[in-house]
Amino acid sequence: MTWVGWVAIAAGVLAVAAICIAVVVYRQQGSLHRRLESGGVSAGARGLAREVDEGGALVAFVANPSKPDAADLHEAVRRTAAELGLAEPLWLETTIEDPGVGQTREAVAAGADVVVAVGGDGTVRAVAEGLVGTSVPMGLVPIGTGNLLARNLDLPLGNPLAALRIALTGNDRTIDVGWLRVLRFESEVKDKVAEAADDRPADTNQPRDHIFLVIAGLGFDAAMVADADPTLKAKVGWIAYFVAGIRHLRGDRTRVHVRVDDEKATTTRLRSLLVGNCGKLPGGLVLLPDAQLDDGWLDLAAIDARGGIAGWAQLFGEVVLQGWGVPSSRAPKIGRIDHRRAREVRIVVPGGEHAQVDGDLVGRVVEVAARVDPGALVVRVAAA
Known part of the structure; x- marks a missing residue:
């Protein structure tokens, strides 16, 4: 069989797998909706919530109303509070103009003892930004597409009431956060390499x-x-990113200049450069196997693939192996991930590239700097 035939078979297998996963996601969403409609919580949860109430804790929720389950969850929270004789919790909704930072600061000013992010990764980022340095813990009720931080904290996915219990009664854990600063957008470069002047979101007009x-x-x-289709994201979640990725498999490699801490800058060509605080992604993939949320370091991954489909296949195999804790010693490699650590990193992309933070697009950039902020955020996790 020719390589074309093998690629066709592989594509068919991937398509079937994607359909199966989509069906599972659809069924999980239906099950989630039924759980929310049922309202109420278990007797154990009621006891735990009473402990919180007796301690006088004020709970605030910052919720993204655009998420399909947000309204049902609000009602479930209110019913639960009424059953337990609790005061009405603060429920603050995000807006297009303010995705959650202002609401979080409002909750802190009101004396909230814990602020719970109800939404996807964007809402979690906004709430975290509002809580950095305050010592007020952040709870998570993940109802988004990727739910990246929730995955890395081993919080329950697809079960918001279980996540709510942890947000109210779990243990506090201090973690690091990362910050990415855009020093130059592509649209600011004099040679007009940018696609358009409005390529960047409105909230990134200033550094x-x-x-x-x-x-x-x-x-x-x-x-x-x-490139991920918003409609597809709403239907099948993170699989939409997989579909978008297929369209970019044959894209050009990118030339980048990277300076780590105080070292001399190096130049390389690659497919992606990742700067991570932790490394678990949807689908069980682990891109940064040594990354820890509280180690005071950023973990870098330079990802490259050459040789077309073969390079990507080898790269995928390496990701799977490192997720299992098995280092790949195959040489030479046409698909590889090079790892290192840093506290600060400066990246220049002369040709311009898209940049993202936790799955939220920042814009097309030419130069960025990233740094770690050790122990800057307190989060609620499941009790040991």
Whole structure:
């Protein structure tokens, strides 16, 4: 059989797998909706909630109303509070103009003892930004597409009431956060390499730090985020990124200049450059196997693939192996991931590339800087 035949078979297998996963996601969403409609919580949860109430804790929720399950969850929370004789919790909704930072600061000013992010990764990022440095813990009720931080904290996915119990009664854990600053957007470069002057979101018109809790990236990964179909995301979740990625498999490699801490800058060509705080992604993939949320370091991954489909296949195999804790010693490699650590990193992409933070697009950039902020955020996790 020719290589074309093998590629066709592989594509068919991937398509079938994607359909199967989509069916599972659809069924999980239906099950989630039924659980929310049922309202109430278990007797154990009621006891735990009473402990919180007796301690006088004020709970605030910052929710993304655009998420399909947000309204049902609000009602479930209110019913639960009424059953337990609790005061009405604060429920603050995000807006297009303010995705959650202002609401979080409002909750802290009101004396909230814990602020719970109800939404996807964007809402979690915004709430985290509002809580950095305050010592007020952040709870998570993940109802988004990727739910990246929730995955890395081993919080329950697809079960918001279980996540709610942890947000109210779990243990506090201090973690690092990362910050990405865009020093030059592509649209600012004099040679007009930019696609358009309005290529960047409105909130990035001025240089500012963009918080990331999981992974920031430039290149292939950010192009997937930029190209993911919103309608498909709403239907099948993170699989939409997989579909978008297929369209970019034959894209050009990117030339980048990278300076780590105080070292001399190096130049290389690659597909993606990731800067991570932790490394677990949807689908069980682990891109940064040594990354820890509380080690005071950023973990870098330079991802490259040459030789067309063969390079990507080898790269995928390496990702799977490192997720299992098995290092790949195959040489030479046409698909590889090179790892290292840093506290600060400066990246220049002369040709311009998309950049993303935790799956949220920042824009097309030419120069960025990333740094770690050790122990800056407190999060609620399951009791040991």
